Amino acid sequence: MDGPDAGATGHTGERVPLDRALLHVVLHEPEIPNNTGNIGRTCVALASALHLIEPLGFDISEKACRRAGLDYWPRLALATHADWGAYQGATPGARRWLFTARGGRSIFDVEIGAGDHLVFGKESVGLPDEIVEAAGAGEVEGGSSRVSLVCLPMVEGERSLNVATAVCAALYEGVRQMAARGEVLIEPGPRGSVLRPAFSAPAGRGESARRRF
Numbered sequence: 001m002d003g004p005d006a007g008a009t010g011h012t013g014e015r016v017p018l019d020r021a022l023l024h025v026v027l028h029e030p031e032i033p034n035n036t037g038n039i040g041r042t043c044v045a046l047a048s049a050l051h052l053i054e055p056l057g058f059d060i061s062e063k064a065c066r067r068a069g070l071d072y073w074p075r076l077a078l079a080t081h082a083d084w085g086a087y088q089g090a091t092p093g094a095r096r097w098l099f100t101a102r103g104g105r106s107i108f109d110v111e112i113g114a115g116d117h118l119v120f121g122k123e124s125v126g127l128p129d130e131i132v133e134a135a136g137a138g139e140v141e142g143g144s145s146r147v148s149l150v151c152l153p154m155v156e157g158e159r160s161l162n163v164a165t166a167v168c169a170a171l172y173e174g175v176r177q178m179a180a181r182g183e184v185l186i187e188p189g190p191r192g193s194v195l196r197p198a199f200s201a202p203a204g205r206g207e208s209a210r211r212r213f
Contacts, residue, residue: 021048029053031057
């Protein structure tokens with residue numbers, strides 16, 4: 001099922017509509033609840049959305065989240081999708097970055113923009129071969145699918161990163177790029193630096209931010 005009715009958290013703790021999330025994290029058939037919980041918390045902190053593609057390896061019901069102490073979960077912009085096809089159908093036109101250790105450009109060589117979808121595979125095997133191969137073929141053929149393969153660089157011989165670690169690194173690299181382009185604001189706050197997405201910036205600031213959904 002699809003559930004696009006939640007909101008992301010703005011700089012005041014208010015929720016914003018899913019379609020105004022700064023970035024979108026997509027987890028394909030996640031298996032480990034702690035990883036997804038950590039990723040959800042990072043999404044809340046960065047006014048970003050989380051998409052979960054079923055089947056899931058755990059329960060995300062309200063009761064289960066309350067029992068796990070996920071007090072931030074109600075503030076998460078969350079959507080669930082029955083399968084990859086349902087996710088694609090629910091997000092037409094989205095620009096998707098597929099993270100894989102099997103090829104693709106470095107995240108430091110691509111331009112991540114507001115509204116982009118960052119797609120990660122399950123912990124045990126990553127993204128399915130057919131999804132990765134279809135994206136790779138589209139890049140080689142110069143297609144307009146707006147799907148690209150990307151990776152996080154590692155030293156030679158290492159296999160992969162923990163998915164929650166990878167998501168955190170990718171999200172913050174996206175935010176860094178947008179801040180460098182003036183598309184988000186990072187300002188001093190009472191407890192450190194504060195991220196202000198364009199949609200929550202004070203009046204007269206951030207109007208020129210580019211958004212892609």
